[in-house]
Amino acid sequence: MLIRQAEEKDIGLLKGIVAAMKARHEDNYVERCMAEQTEKRRTILLAEENSQGLGYAMVNWLPLYPPFRRLGIPEIQDLNVIPGARRQGLGARLVEACEKTAAQVGKTEIGISVGLHAGFGAAQRLYVRCGYVPDGAGLMHDETPVVAGEMRPVDDVLTLKLIKNL
Template identity: 40%
Template structure:
């Protein structure tokens, strides 16, 4: 089993979209074309994982997060982390995270990541905790604002708890 990590290239958007569509996830080609354009502008890095030559998953590094606390502190955000179901639990996600953290560590001492708060995100929550990510202490966030006590909201993919990990002493 050979896992190879590389950056997104112009041949990837259609391939990635199709791979996720085959497992029932809507990930339009335009999303990955946008990622490619932002990567070329230096705003993000999209890392692609291949397992034995086949596309297996990807993760992004946003050098300037839209999450206010990360933006203020200059913390890059690991974002939109996805491994195809058939390749989960084979080390693909760990290798993607390892490489993302290595790239972040070349620039700064802290990595940030957001995770959803309901059951569908359980595997990710456990993975991030095992890797040393801890809550940033700001509570949960939705649509560019922090949720407050007593406030009602619909729990969906946009309700996020943000976490950080110290990568090195700065």
Template identity: 40%
Template sequence: MNITTRLIEAGDPEMISEAFQRQGWEKPEALYHRYVEEQRNGERVTLIAEADGEFAGYVNVIWSSSYPAFRENRIPEINDFNVLIKYRRRGIGSILLDEAEGRASERSGTVGIGVGLFADYGPAQVMYVKRGYIPDGKGIYCHQQYVAEDQTVVIDHDIALYLTKKL
């Protein structure tokens, strides 16, 4: 399998959205139009992976994260990292992360990433630790705030632990 990476282009959003819909995930086309625009504005880089010329996944590098600890320390954030299920366990995720980390290293000596806390994120949690990411020490973050002791939260896709890696 020939795996290549490239930047997102204006004609990609429909194709990306449809690929995720075919596997039962709702990822609206408008999201990817926003990624194209933010890349054009220099706010992010969206990297696309293709396997033998077919869309296989993507990852973003956000230059000014919405996560406070990254934003305050000017740590680029790897964000919204997805590989289609049928292409997993073939090295595509590692290729995307290598490329994202390379882009981040052009601006910073550290890169950050957030990871969900429930079992669906288990493979990502393991991958990040194996790649040298460690918790940033700020604890759990959910709905734009750090989770305090004795606070009750819903474990959903918005709850995360943020990790950093020295590049």
């Protein structure tokens, strides 16, 4: 199994992973992310074996989350492993590859978001095992802080921001 930076020729593999995940993204999501990689706004890391896409993760160098952006902290985003390749350590290897990518350009911290409903349970456990801790800002809903007593839906954009020293 190989983890490497994705290239234009990998768009089909990435789309296959998105489809296998039944992810809800806009139609041109993969192409937009690839364009952002060309612009040095993100790095897409692809896990493959025998020319089959098994998963991917992205390092966003300019995250929308204001504290990360202000402090120059890159954010791991969109970590996905296809169902047939799970529970084999691939998620942890993708996280580690993202961390190494950030460290290679001199970053000393990296962030990641995790959803709070049960659908994110495996990710929650993975990030703790990988050494991530809450950034201390509390819950976010679509990158906006949730104020105590405020009602927000428990959906995919209700997140906790985590951080790790590299």
